[in-house]
């Protein structure tokens with residue numbers, strides 16, 4: 367299997383070659399040159415598999431330059447009950463992604479039982495093990511530099527902690543994350559993890575990371591890498607739980623289901639699109655946004671209008687507060703019949719800060735055949751949904767999952783199981799849970815008192831030179 371760029375001007379690469387990189391040299395995103403097709407016999411066999419074995423089957427469809435026996439070791443270690451142990455009261459950690467049935471044909475797929483209680487662990491844990499494997503084989507090292515407002519940074523740190531040949535330098539805005547999120551990240555004592563709190567906002571941290579990454583000489587000399595959401599291996603890892611969720615919510619492979627996905631950068635739902643292209647019987651992919659409705663607008667109107675950063679709403683489902691969706695280009699590449707010249711033309715408009723409009727084109731006519739529908743949610747909707755799911759079913763959901771449940775309810779179809787992807791646990795967003803329920807969120811037992819643990823964080827000015835100097839001094 368070869369990986370090609372959505373912009374069509376970079377050479378095709380193998381899996382291991384694109385694993386450690388980000389964008390393709392031509393500015394595009396990597397995708398497999400064809401989507402593997404899953405036969406009816408395979409689907410029947412896969413229905414019975416535990417998560418780690420299913421993951422291996424799917425990885426083998428996309429990875430042909432790592433021996434199967436080594437991939438098996440990686441999949442077994444990544445998807446073990448020991449890693450996904452923060453299950454909700456009725457969940458079975460051995461299931462990795464247990465299904466919670468709220469009522470017949472209406473389910474939550476728990477994706478947030480990993481170390482940081484958000485679905486990003488599902489992919490990031492695999493990435494950590496793949497990085498370690500490939501770096502070992504090549505005798506290379508990497509220094510991951512990133513900026514986070516919460517979920518991504520902690521998922522990356524928990525995936526890379528203690529890994530040889532990998533160091534993580536994670537910038538966060540000082541004092542802007544919740545006490546729980548700060549405790550999750552800053553209490554890590556692993557020698558290869560460095561937390562840097564910059565005096566400024568998330569955008570200041572992000573700008574520093576971009577500036578350092580644009581310094582090609584520095585990047586090469588100090589082996590600077592990233593683990594952002596455009597990484598192909600993260601999308602690939604997420605394909606697995608669409609299959610798992612399908613099997614859990616159906617009794618036969620003749621049935622179709624719908625998935626509802628709380629969306630920001632389009633990474634999670636992109637994996638659903640790929641699962642559907644591989645032949646998984648998905649009737650609809652329901653895309654849910656919060657007030658930042660760039661993607662909902664596209665699927666309703668055919669107009670993609672990325673917003674200016676200043677136009678981005680700060681909401682109570684913060685991991686969906688995006689102004690442009692970094693993985694969306696992957697879907698559009700498929701939508702335009704994989705014509706890279708068309709993608710280049712469309713993204714010329716996006717990169718110059720304007721919108722593109724597919725209305726009146728053959729691509730717009732093709733859109734319904736991809737199964738997407740969408741909707742948006744507001745702060746008031748989140749509060750009402752969290753309250754309703756708690757009082758009706760006794761299940762506590764987080765703010766992002768609430769956006770999903772709200773929109774999923776608008777798109778239910780008779781006889782089609784609806785599976786809402788649960789992307790985080792409520793404990794991460796205590797303030798909104800208090801506002802909705804007048805009580806503290808439930809918290810996994812082994813996370814009692816993490817706010818009191820000693821913290822390890824370097825506070826510095828939002829200054830690129832200071833960050834560079836810190837990296838140089840610690841990257842060894």
Ligand SMILES: *Cc1c(COP(=O)(O)O)cnc(C)c1O
Nearest residue numbers: 629630631632633634685789790
């Ligand atoms: C990252 C994140 C999302 C959005 O996922 P995308 O892949 O960016 O669309 C939704 N919910 C939570 C809790 C997240 O951390």
